[in-house]
Amino acid sequence: MSDNNAAQWIQALAGSIQDWELEKIKNEDELKDAFSKDLSFGTGGIRALMGIGPNRMNVLTIGRASQGLANYLLKTGCSGETVAIACDSRIHSSEFSEVAASVLSANGFRVALFPNATPTPLLSFGIRKMKCCAGVSITASHNPKEYNGFKVYGPTGDQATDALAQAIQTEIEQVDFNEVKRTDIEGGLDNGTIFWIPESISTAYLDEVCGQAHGIPLGSIKAIYSPLNGTGFNLAAKLLNRVDANWEVVAEQKDPDGNFPTCQKPNPENDEAMRLGSKQLKESGADLFIANDPDADRLGVVVMHGGDTIKLTGDEVGLLLLDFISRVKQCEGAIAYTTIVSTPLADILARKRGFELRRTLTGFKYIGEQMDALEEDGQIGSFLFGFEESCGYLSGTHVRDKDGISSLLLVLECAAYHKQYGLDLIDALAGIYQELGFCMGRQISFELTGPAGRHAMASAMRAIRAQPYNAFEKAIRVTDMYDYSRGTHMPTSEISQSYEDLPLLPPSNVIELRLEDDGKIILRPSGTEPKLKAYLFAIAQSGEDAKNRLDEMETALRSRLAAHFKKEERRLRQNGSRNIVIRWLWLTAVATIQLCSVKAVP
Known part of the structure; x- marks a missing residue:
């Protein structure tokens, strides 16, 4: 795009952009990427950098997305119904939510606005409670401060899955920026077409969550809590006080602040985000540090064990919670859900405890979709638990999305349950490993920015598909490849379950490589980030053997992808393209289990 086009965007966005956004497009690569394409739906809705241009989140692209959503809803017979809108604590989030409200109101919808920065699970609950036809969350979840997003929810309170997202995307693509309708927010508030969501919705949410408690006394557990400068504090504080929890907050991270001053990436999977809370945990002598991400749908846990702090992975927390629930609830006929990239130990646990585990594609929206299917069949009571490896958990049917607030209570109950037997969560996890076997996981991300990066990511997936059995060094032998891009039936822990009776997963750009030692390597491009x-x-006889095997697998994978990216970079340079920018990102620690003092889990 030309500088004249950029100048037009700057003029159109005057008053709604900040100096750092103007500085960004002075960089040639940034300018090129900002005008390289239009925004589109990914795994978690539309999520992108904020800034100037059609490939950035700004009031014009938010307006266009809102108009596309309005057009879709009008075509499906929802005229005059209510749409709920929430936002997180990020830069521009409140402004973007008002733009969405203005557009939807101008198109004839009643708009219910949460008055403050709001946890995403409360939006899902509110949609269901108020019988809305849709919902919008302005959030980029756990991404860095430069990002924002436009996440759409359906009438059952779950995120837009593939068919709905594609239908909305088609409508958005037909909207010209000049065709976006707008109305005055204040006028809408005066005439009632726009209204503030009352406090009674959050009260009803807390009633539901507290009603799901398992009766485990929490007095023995002291917890440190942080919302990571996001939306979680007010709702979490009310919940913790209701259940008489013993807790304190990380003061520097208590208040909403879209600059996220204590960490560059407010993701509870990252050590940096958990550093302050872990320090307070060690100094206070508490049992746990628990943190929500900025929109409070995710949750991270750090445990005090043997005088040191140990951060659990999302898989480890999911396994602990699934094990705990299976001990305190009736599991016969129950169904739990996780994703194809979550720990294989969940299947073994399901078979031992007598419930079924089913696996969806990556993204909690697919678990929400399966909950809807259970409800349609009159079987919602069979839902036991859902989790994904990226720190998302749900117990209960009050929402259709991962819920970091209700999971806060669940983690405390799990810790209190085990403490009554003299165990902390590290001891409890070691006991699960001793019972089920040692399966350790590691997640690695390769960040590839800009148009050239997107091309390199696609070509890497093509190369692995073309030669899966010769993809790595001899130490890593691939025996089978499962290509989810062709569609496949939902994996289940039930060996006797008829394969054809299971739901068919929608095609997805995911490759699963199964190794001769029962290990797995799964590759997928992120749907929301350039990664x-x-x-x-890795499965082994001991934790140390599993760690060593993971090291071998990682070395082979890095070597294979680095060679491919270098080859691709040379080819692009010969064609006059700029370099691919590649960064290796650690998202998940290796093993967190110390097996020197294993205690039996009762």
């Missing part, structure tokens, strides 16, 4: 994600699982 190629790899999930490694």
